[in-house]
Structures are given as structure tokens and as C-alpha cells.
Amino acid sequence: MNEVKDMVPDKLKTIWQNSDRAVSSRNRLDETAISHWIKRNSATSLSNLSRDSLLEAGLLLIVLAHLDAGIVLRSGGWKLLLLTGVLNLLFAFFIAVLFRQFRITNRIKLGDRNLRETLTDLTEVLKGNLVWLKRVSLFGPVGFLCGVPVCFKVMLDVDVFMDGKGLAIAACFTAVLIAAYYPVHNLIVRLQYSNPIKDLEDCLKELQEPERGREGRPGSDRQN
């Protein structure tokens, strides 16, 4: 066993040093490429946000702009304007979530701390964000509740529901949607965050493991 331990590291280092040259030379970037990359990435800090979030925000903005423009052009009256107001409010809420994500991404500076401190910091930030997202998700059903009566009135005015049965089905569907929003949103948020948090906690646990059992044991410092 000892023979294995003594012999292998030297051989491992030899292989590693050979691979080092191969891996580095294959991926090598010249200074112009690095310089170009810095300019492109420092030009916009929005790149810190995920592409999906930006795409969602963009699509939502286009839909709302069209809706607003349609209402103004067709002058649908105050009820439609109220509906748009609610939708705009939801959009503002979405932007607030994005802004928080942006702030969190910028808050975590990975260059100032060692791995253990970084993982601890990151775990706390993610847990805090999870709690915040759960709290703000309460606003979702409120937004629906504000928008639904107006929406129903508009649909009745334009005779979307042909009879009372259709209206009852729509009302049931809406009730289910409102009731399910909070638990479903929380489930999605938990699924999104629980794995990374667990992953970080596992890493932290692994970092601390032998240290707890070996505290104060003399002669354990062995320099290579």
C-alpha cells in the first residue's frame, strides 16, 4: 500500500506535466483574443444575467408594448387600460426579480476569498434568495385576482363565453390557477435552488470533515 502511495504521485506528476503542455497549447488564446474578449464582456454587465431571463423579459416587453399600443389605438376604455395596468405591474415585478438576480451575481466576488469562504457566502446568498422568492411569489395570485374580474368583464362584453357553462368552466379554471400558483411557483423555485444549495453544502461538509475529528492532534502537519 505504502509502495503504491510513494511511487504513484511521482508518476502522476510526470503524466500531468506532459498533459499540461498539450491541454494548454491546444486551447491557447493570444493577447488580441483576450483583449477583444475583455472589451466585449465589460461593455455590458447585463451578460451576468442568464440568456433565458433576458429573453423572457424581452418577449414580455414586446407583448405588453403591443397590448398597450392596441388599447390606445382602439381606445378600449378604462377597463382594458386597468387590465394593461395589472399586466404592467406584473412586468415590473418580473423586472424586480431580474434586478435582484443581477445584484446577487455582482455581489459575489470570487477573487477575494478562499474556497471555503466563497462556498459559505454563496450558500447564504442562495438561501436568502430562496426565502425572498418564496415571499414575493405571494404577489402572483394577488396579480391574478386583480386582473381576472376585468378580464372576465371584457370577455363577456365581446361575447367570448357563449353560455353560462362556458363561464363556469372558465371560473373554475381560474380558481384552480390562482390556488395552484403559489405552491407550483414554490415547487419550481425549490427545484431550481435546492440542488445547487445541496451541492454547495456537500462541498462545505466535505471540507470540514476530517478537520473536526483531527482538531488538536499533534504531528499531523506534514509538508510536501
Next chain:
Amino acid sequence: MNTRNLEKEFVSLISQHQGIIHKVCHIYCSHSEDRKDTAQEIMMQLWRAYPSFRGESKISTWVYRVALNTAISNFRKIKARPLIKTLAELREIPSEDDGGLDEETTLLYKAISRLSKIEKAIILLYLDEKSYAEIAEIIGISKSNVSVKLVRIKSRLGNTLKPLFDP
């Protein structure tokens, strides 16, 4: 220092130490696209942290710290990988974007890829001739803890790869 000089200095620094970034990416990501994304993320973090780098530690130690912090806190889903105990088992695993590397190197990378995120960081620093004190500084654990973990990792790698080194 103005931004232009800072950028020039940073570019030169990255150019000299980009091997560290590539090695970290190679160890933590199995696909070339993931490697590219992680390398960009590491460079972005280095660029953001560079103005506050005061030179208290060696530049390579700082680059390692940022690169490992970034790679380990990356939230990309990584499939759980079963523990490999023999070289034969290791040879059976299909290579992932390792074209161009010789068999020994590919097997070493495969064996390292089976370690946990923390173990990967420690063995990477060890193989790159970092002292226990430097490893302890980058990881944030005591030297004795580094020593304990290294013995365990070397033993695991050694048992798996030993037939490769036998004449």
C-alpha cells in the same frame, strides 16, 4: 492606473497563466462547450477581481483561487458518476472530448473526473507542485487537513492507476 494600462497588464497576466484556466476547465467540465463557457466565466471573474488584487499572494495562487471558486460554484448539472476501482473499468469509459491526448493522460483525467469537486481541486493543486501551505490558503482548510485529504486521494488514484505504471 488608468483602465487601458490595467487592461494591458491583465491581458499579459492572463496570457501567462491561461494554462491554469484550461486545466481547471478540463478537470471540471467534460464537454468542450462547457469548458469554453467556464473559461469565459473564470476570465470574467478574474477581470472583475483584478483591480482589488493587492499582490499579497503569488499571482498563480490568486488565479487558481478565482478559477477554482468559479468552477466549483458553477451550477451546471453534473451527472453523478460511479466510483471506479480498476484500470479496466476506467478504460471502458468512453472518452469525452479528449481527442489529441495520449492514453496515459486520458486515463489520468478520467480517474480524476471520478473524484469529488473538492478532491479534484486538491489533487490539481498538488500535481501543479503547490505546497501544502498554498493549497491550504486557496482551499481555506488547515495544512493537516490538506495532508489527510491528499493521502486519501493519492491512495484512491494510485490503486486505480497502479497497473498503468507497472513495467
